[in-house]
Amino acid sequence: xxxxxxxxxxxxxxxxxxxxxxxxxxxxxxxxxxxxxxxxxxxxxxxxxxxxxxxxxxxxxxxxxxxxxxxxxxxxxxxxxxxxxxxxxxxxxxxxxxxxxxxxxxxxxxxxxxxxxxxxxxxxxxxxxxxxxxxxxxxxxxxxxxxxxxxxxxxxxxxxxxxxxxxxxxxxxxxxxxxxxxxxxxxxxxxxxxxxxxxxxxxxxxxxxxxxxxxxx
Amino acid sequence: xxxxxxxxxxxxxxxxxxxxxxxxxxxxxxxxxxxxxxxxxxxxxxxxxxxxxxxxxxxxxxxxxxxxxxxxxxxxxxxxxxxxxxxxxxxxxxxxxxxxxxxxxxxxxxxxxxxxxxxxxxxxxxxxxxxxxxxxxxxxxxxxxxxxxxxxxxxxxxxxxxxxxxxxxxxxxxxxxxxxxxxxxxxxxxxxxxxxxxxxxxxxxxxxxxxxxx
Numbered sequence: 001x002x003x004x005x006x007x008x009x010x011x012x013x014x015x016x017x018x019x020x021x022x023x024x025x026x027x028x029x030x031x032x033x034x035x036x037x038x039x040x041x042x043x044x045x046x047x048x049x050x051x052x053x054x055x056x057x058x059x060x061x062x063x064x065x066x067x068x069x070x071x072x073x074x075x076x077x078x079x080x081x082x083x084x085x086x087x088x089x090x091x092x093x094x095x096x097x098x099x100x101x102x103x104x105x106x107x108x109x110x111x112x113x114x115x116x117x118x119x120x121x122x123x124x125x126x127x128x129x130x131x132x133x134x135x136x137x138x139x140x141x142x143x144x145x146x147x148x149x150x151x152x153x154x155x156x157x158x159x160x161x162x163x164x165x166x167x168x169x170x171x172x173x174x175x176x177x178x179x180x181x182x183x184x185x186x187x188x189x190x191x192x193x194x195x196x197x198x199x200x201x202x203x204x205x206x207x208x209x210x211x212x213x214x215x216x217x
Numbered sequence: 218x219x220x221x222x223x224x225x226x227x228x229x230x231x232x233x234x235x236x237x238x239x240x241x242x243x244x245x246x247x248x249x250x251x252x253x254x255x256x257x258x259x260x261x262x263x264x265x266x267x268x269x270x271x272x273x274x275x276x277x278x279x280x281x282x283x284x285x286x287x288x289x290x291x292x293x294x295x296x297x298x299x300x301x302x303x304x305x306x307x308x309x310x311x312x313x314x315x316x317x318x319x320x321x322x323x324x325x326x327x328x329x330x331x332x333x334x335x336x337x338x339x340x341x342x343x344x345x346x347x348x349x350x351x352x353x354x355x356x357x358x359x360x361x362x363x364x365x366x367x368x369x370x371x372x373x374x375x376x377x378x379x380x381x382x383x384x385x386x387x388x389x390x391x392x393x394x395x396x397x398x399x400x401x402x403x404x405x406x407x408x409x410x411x412x413x414x415x416x417x418x419x420x421x422x423x424x425x426x427x428x429x430x431x
Binding site for chain 2 (some may be wrong): 040041042046068071072073075076079080083084086087090092094095097099101105109159165169180183184191
């Protein structure tokens with residue numbers, strides 16, 4: 001019997017994970033976190049650190065919001081969530097300054113701007129505030145990974161075509177004339193639109209979308 | 218009433234708790250962050266002077282090299298109403314090889330700060346490096362990349378500034394750079410203009426300071 005329970009719990013975790021990474025992917029399903037997606041996806045190094053920071057903040061804030069969910073008065077829950085998220089973002093910023101000063105310097109203001117990433121608030125309010133800590137942790141990590149996959153998918157063509165490099169390593173030879181527009185803001189719009197298009201073509205539409213005929217907003 | 222009291226108390230406790238956690242993390246890492254900042258500045262001075270520090274070197278190593286190879290001349294240069302010490306770089310034998318001083322100006326988004334190194338004869342820019350900039354990553358942010366900074370390594374300086382008051386120019390793609398020129402960054406005209414202005418302004422002030430102190 002305990003085996004059975006474990007299996008059920010595990011399959012529920014897997015469901016939550018799959019939903020976060022793909023079925024309800026924050027970027028191409030929920031259209032959340034677009035600002036940072038457009039802003040930092042022109043260099044691979046920045047993208048990877050941003051993704052790691054976001055996964056950490058998302059997982060920690062989801063667990064904390066979930067642990068406090070039965071004690072937090074309903075009407076101040078948003079303020080409490082913002083406070084929790086801000087605290088974790090500051091921790092990330094301090095740790096980057098202390099242990100990865102070069103990367104912290106390169107990311108500049110973007111680390112602080114994780115606070116305003118709608119995905120974190122969206123998951124805290126939409127999932128963690130009504131679910132136990134373990135599924136909330138899984139949901140946080142999954143949504144973070146879902147965000148990162150799209151970010152990386154957008155960054156690869158942008159950095160490669162825009163500068164001929166990946167992780168600052170020259171991959172395309174002298175013959176390649178960099179498409180500067182790819183590292184400029186318009187390049188982000190092209191790359192994001194293409195990524196969303198390709199991902200949505202290959203993703204099965206969730207049941208809700210089939211009924212309403214549009215993505216959840 | 219009771220509910221209101223609980224809400225206020227809850228908010229105060231949560232705020233105090235999280236402030237405590239972030240302050241604690243900050244206190245634990247404060248010294249490290251301070252030393253990182255110092256080391257970064259030292260590294261930038263060394264880079265401008267063309268003195269290599271091993272990639273990935275910790276702050277102790279950087280501080281040690283800095284103590285051996287850089288000294289204060291006691292002279293200063295005033296750039297945009299800020300007084301900056303003129304430092305002197307020493308070669309491996311401990312002989313003076315050039316000057317370095319902080320340069321500053323407005324970039325596209327925020328202030329840009331760096332160090333510029335000039336040869337003892339004041340006829341070459343030895344190098345240039347930045348320690349503070351918030352230019353657009355991938356565009357203006359390219360000023361921190363090796364290809365851009367390498368252009369200023371041993372760049373000859375004219376005896377007198379040109380008719381436009383400039384010592385060096387950043388020329389756009391397609392224009393053949395002259396003896397005292399470097400390539401601008403394509404797609405980042407604002408940053409290129411800002412850098413050109415910062416360098417020329419600083420050079421003017423520095424030459425003046427050196428002429429006055431002689």
